[in-house]
Amino acid sequence: MPAVAPGATERLELEVLGQNGAVARSVTLGRGVHTLGRGDDNSATLLYASISRQHALLYFEDDALAVEDLDSKNGTFIDDQRVHGRTRLEQGQTLRLGDVRLRVRRVQHDAVAPLPVGAHEPVLTSGNFELAPAPLETWFGDTTRAPRLTGQHSIVAARSAEEKLRVLLSVAESFGKAMQRATLHERVVDLAVQLLEADRGALLLTVDAPDVLVPAFVRSDGDTRASELGWSRAVVGWVQTHQRGGLFADMLLDQRLHASESTILRRAAAALAAPLFAGDRFMGVLYVDHRTARGVYTEADLEMLCAIANQAAVAIDRMALRERVESEAVLRNGLMRFFPPNAIGRFDTRAGFSLEPKDTTVTALFADISGYTDLSERLAPRALVALLNRYFPVVSEIVFRHDGTLEKYIGDALLAVWGAPFTRPDDAQRALSAAIEMQRAVQALAPTLPATLQIHIGVHTGPVCAANIGSERYLQFATIGDATNLASRVCGLAQAGEILMTEDTRAQVKADLSLEDRGTTLVKGRTQPVRLWRVHT
Numbered sequence: 001m002p003a004v005a006p007g008a009t010e011r012l013e014l015e016v017l018g019q020n021g022a023v024a025r026s027v028t029l030g031r032g033v034h035t036l037g038r039g040d041d042n043s044a045t046l047l048y049a050s051i052s053r054q055h056a057l058l059y060f061e062d063d064a065l066a067v068e069d070l071d072s073k074n075g076t077f078i079d080d081q082r083v084h085g086r087t088r089l090e091q092g093q094t095l096r097l098g099d100v101r102l103r104v105r106r107v108q109h110d111a112v113a114p115l116p117v118g119a120h121e122p123v124l125t126s127g128n129f130e131l132a133p134a135p136l137e138t139w140f141g142d143t144t145r146a147p148r149l150t151g152q153h154s155i156v157a158a159r160s161a162e163e164k165l166r167v168l169l170s171v172a173e174s175f176g177k178a179m180q181r182a183t184l185h186e187r188v189v190d191l192a193v194q195l196l197e198a199d200r201g202a203l204l205l206t207v208d209a210p211d212v213l214v215p216a217f218v219r220s221d222g223d224t225r226a227s228e229l230g231w232s233r234a235v236v237g238w239v240q241t242h243q244r245g246g247l248f249a250d251m252l253l254d255q256r257l258h259a260s261e262s263t264i265l266r267r268a269a270a271a272l273a274a275p276l277f278a279g280d281r282f283m284g285v286l287y288v289d290h291r292t293a294r295g296v297y298t299e300a301d302l303e304m305l306c307a308i309a310n311q312a313a314v315a316i317d318r319m320a321l322r323e324r325v326e327s328e329a330v331l332r333n334g335l336m337r338f339f340p341p342n343a344i345g346r347f348d349t350r351a352g353f354s355l356e357p358k359d360t361t362v363t364a365l366f367a368d369i370s371g372y373t374d375l376s377e378r379l380a381p382r383a384l385v386a387l388l389n390r391y392f393p394v395v396s397e398i399v400f401r402h403d404g405t406l407e408k409y410i411g412d413a414l415l416a417v418w419g420a421p422f423t424r425p426d427d428a429q430r431a432l433s434a435a436i437e438m439q440r441a442v443q444a445l446a447p448t449l450p451a452t453l454q455i456h457i458g459v460h461t462g463p464v465c466a467a468n469i470g471s472e473r474y475l476q477f478a479t480i481g482d483a484t485n486l487a488s489r490v491c492g493l494a495q496a497g498e499i500l501m502t503e504d505t506r507a508q509v510k511a512d513l514s515l516e517d518r519g520t521t522l523v524k525g526r527t528q529p530v531r532l533w534r535v536h537t
């Protein structure tokens with residue numbers, strides 16, 4: 001140990017080394033016992049992800065240096081040998097805390113105002129640290145590549161414009177990958193936390209109301225609990241009110257927060273928050289904070305967080321649009337099974353398919369296969385299924401071609417209505433035209449089937465209530481009332497190949513038809529006789 005010159009005092013220079021060996025920052029310490037770690041209550045605050053809040057003790061006394069690990073997560077090393085207990089540190093040896101390499105030098109300073117024993121005087125220098133271009137994952141994985149500079153220095157500010165652009169492009173690419181909604185929310189928070197070396201982060205989004213924010217994902221001290229203490233309500237509220245990013249370098253002294261309860265409870269020292277927008281629509285807030293280091297964030301960091309928030313907003317909005325399109329496609333595909341295309345275009349599928357009960361008049365068409373019981377006895381089940389799969393598409397397409405609603409299949413029967421969910425002045429005529437075309441189509445189809453096929457049809461016009469019927473998981477559009485029941489009864493009175501309609505339907509038809517008066521007849525469930533007409537095809 002060299003002698004100390006008269007009028008001078010000996011101090012320690014604690015230098016953080018970057019990947020290329022250059023000094024990233026330095027701290028000057030006096031004699032005594034010093035704590036090293038991430039917390040701002042240490043003698044030397046070293047804000048690196050691999051360093052614990054209180055990581056190690058550094059002894060500078062009795063002309064000797066020694067180091068002691070404080071049960072840190074990532075360990076303390078001298079020349080890559082892990083320290084257990086108090087260990088002497090010789091001149092020229094390398095000290096490493098976690099992944100961060102340190103050089104400890106004993107230097108002499110003029111003793112104008114010598115430091116008392118145990119005191120420390122941090123000296124921050126930007127040095128000539130350079131970050132070599134590397135993938136985003138490498139940047140996050142190796143924390144020595146991204147040293148946090150306290151005070152008026154910032155990891156973001158230390159990077160070149162080209163480097164920052166590369167990082168943002170990598171962020172955009174990461175957000176653009178196909179993933180689930182929850183995974184995207186988690187990735188947004190984790191990237192912000194890692195990129196800005198934050199302790200905690202949260203993504204809060206508007207859901208039902210634009211002024212109500214709901215936590216989408218919270219990263220709190222390595223935990224994912226979505227609790228209210230995962231973020232400062234005062235900070236988030238300020239950003240939501242002002243609709244712009246906020247830098248809170250010292251949360252306890254920041255007048256904008258008025259020492260809010262959430263800030264005190266969270267023991268947060270510094271925070272950043274940025275709004276998310278889809279066009280002019282406010283979507284939410286991206287929030288990060290540091291628990292112990294005041295002054296750790298700068299305007300450059302806020303700019304980076306705002307850039308991440310912008311990328312996240314685009315990705316979240318694009319995902320919501322894709323989900324909405326997919327949902328509408330599924331819904332429209334389901335609606336196409338029952339409604340004609342021009343009717344589907346009138347539904348507001350953005351809010352799902354929901355129809356309020358509506359009293360209306362419909363013309364109901366009930367078509368049934370003649371002799372189906374005998375047919376099912378003569379054909380094997382698989383052959384019968386094949387026959388029905390040939391028959392139903394033909395008659396269903398005819399319903400849609402005449403703008404009818406295919407309400408349901410009932411075994412071998414079909415129920416279609418005209419007048420719900422939308423009415424037209426010629427609904428009855430459309431229904432009869434569809435019935436005639438069905439009979440002709442079945443006659444044309446019959447020679448190609450494994451068995452003789454004929455149908456009989458009943459048509460009636462009357463009042464119903466049209467609405468969605470069923471449970472939340474299964475809804476079906478239906479028309480409820482005597483009109484559909486009577487159409488079924490009339491169908492039962494028709495012979496193979498016949499179309500029977502009631503007087504109520506005939507009165508609505510304006511076109512000339514070849515009709516045969518079948519007179520009146522009693523129908524099951526009715527006390528008054530019903531007048532029927534046979535329609536010649």
